[in-house]
Amino acid sequence: MSIYSENLEKKRIAEDNLRRKFSLLDDLKKVVPWRMEIESRDSKSALKAMTCMTFSIEKDSNLRVVKAPDSGMPGWKGFNVCNSVFLCAICSSRERAERANRLKRCIAQHELNGGIVLMMTLTAPHTRDDGLKLTRGALKSASRSLGDSKIFRRLRIESGLIGVVRAWEETFAHANGWHPHSHQLLFLDAGIDAGHLRGQIFKVWKKLCLKNGLMKPEEFTRESDGSLKGLGVNIQEGNAVANYLMKSEELETRSQSEGLAYELTAGDQKIGKKGSFLPFDILRLAAKDIDLKKRGLPAQNAWALPVFLEYVEATFGTRMVTGLTALEGKLEVQQTVEEVDQEREEYEASLLVLAVFDRFKVKEIVHLKLRFEVLAWLGKDMSQKEVEDIINRMIAKSDIPIKQFEKVLL
Numbered sequence: 402m403s404i405y406s407e408n409l410e411k412k413r414i415a416e417d418n419l420r421r422k423f424s425l426l427d428d429l430k431k432v433v434p435w436r437m438e439i440e441s442r443d444s445k446s447a448l449k450a451m452t453c454m455t456f457s458i459e460k461d462s463n464l465r466v467v468k469a470p471d472s473g474m475p476g477w478k479g480f481n482v483c484n485s486v487f488l489c490a491i492c493s494s495r496e497r498a499e500r501a502n503r504l505k506r507c508i509a510q511h512e513l514n515g516g517i518v519l520m521m522t523l524t525a526p527h528t529r530d531d532g533l534k535l536t537r538g539a540l541k542s543a544s545r546s547l548g549d550s551k552i553f554r555r556l557r558i559e560s561g562l563i564g565v566v567r568a569w570e571e572t573f574a575h576a577n578g579w580h581p582h583s584h585q586l587l588f589l590d591a592g593i594d595a596g597h598l599r600g601q602i603f604k605v606w607k608k609l610c611l612k613n614g615l616m617k618p619e620e621f622t623r624e625s626d627g628s629l630k631g632l633g634v635n636i637q638e639g640n641a642v643a644n645y646l647m648k649s650e651e652l653e654t655r656s657q658s659e660g661l662a663y664e665l666t667a668g669d670q671k672i673g674k675k676g677s678f679l680p681f682d683i684l685r686l687a688a689k690d691i692d693l694k695k696r697g698l699p700a701q702n703a704w705a706l707p708v709f710l711e712y713v714e715a716t717f718g719t720r721m722v723t724g725l726t727a728l729e730g731k732l733e734v735q736q737t738v739e740e741v742d743q744e745r746e747e748y749e750a751s752l753l754v755l756a757v758f759d760r761f762k763v764k765e766i767v768h769l770k771l772r773f774e775v776l777a778w779l780g781k782d783m784s785q786k787e788v789e790d791i792i793n794r795m796i797a798k799s800d801i802p803i804k805q806f807e808k809v810l811l
């Protein structure tokens with residue numbers, strides 16, 4: 402592939418990703434009102450996520466469309482954000498990228514100090530009848546006890562374990578329902594036998610699962626090539642950590658983008674490789690059903706809406722990642738306020754401003770659901786005036802579909 406076509410491909414992927422994130426934000430708007438009918442606290446957080454990127458953070462101030470020199474796509478600057486890592490695709494992606502950067506700094510420093518990083522994955526069996534809130538809570542509790550267990554105390558003393566970064570993830574499959582699991586990065590001294598450690602931890606994990614009301618985990622699963630892989634507790638080295646970071650950097654649908662996400666956007670209902678859905682995939686299917694319902698058509702994935710609303714409830718008030726700040730402190734890699742400020746100033750100075758919209762125009766853009774399109778148009782070198790002309794014409798005839806406008810004008 403030539404450099405030119407490689408760049409084009411990168412740009413296309415960046416554009417696809419951004420389109421997907423904005424459309425997931427619109428999907429959330431369709432789905433959350435169903436949650437609002439239930440009087441509960443988690444509805445309030447869902448409501449906040451639903452109104453992400455709808456107004457200017459500073460009263461009466463303009464919004465800018467900017468482009469970083471090394472970025473494939475322009476972005477908005479000045480919108481309110483919800484910071485919901487569970488519900489909002491835009492904030493989730495931003496937070497993941499930030500977290501991955503912080504983790505990379507920690508790993509680099511730890512390796513410089515002569516240490517290694519292992520990735521441990523913890524799971525327990527579950528059935529379709531197990532509620533996510535319950536299994537997630539039980540797993541978290543078992544994981545906390547594991548961290549306090551004798552074996553971890555010994556790892557701290559004898560193997561130089563200085564920190565554990567725990568990330569929680571959930572997938573859903575029709576066969577066994579919600580599958581909460583945890584990826585944990587262990588920062589310890591080099592020279593540890595990962596296979597031996599896995600066996601030791603599994604013995605403790607098995608007991609802790611039972612103690613917390615979970616089913617007894619299986620020790621191994623047989624891979625398609627016939628090899629055995631740790632199931633209840635799996636420990637991987639090297640590449641696995643790098644792959645995990647790459648996955649963390651983007652919205653999770655990206656990691657399966659060639660499979661599930663594209664199939665879903667294409668309206669296909671085939672399920673992913675392992676037959677499991679990520680939360681944002683479920684959101685998309687639930688929103689599609691709501692669209693069908695509005696048109697008087699029958700639902701195609703009636704399971705998706707209740708399953709997604711269960712996820713909204715189960716993740717409310719919880720954290721996706723823990724242990725990172727403490728680890729940064731131990732490794733002395735945390736940035737000072739001055740450093741953060743300086744980095745931000747340098748970044749701001751490097752930004753290219755493509756357009757500035759006043760709050761009335763911004764309202765129209767949000768109303769017409771053009772937040773992504775405006776970025777894409779400006780990214781294709783359209784001028785602000787040309788973009789505003791499209792918006793004005795659309796406002797005048799707001800019943801004309803956006804797609805038609807694109808066809809005429811691009």
Ligand SMILES: [Zn+2]
Pocket residue numbers: 450453454482483484485489490491492493
């Ligand atoms: Zn958000």
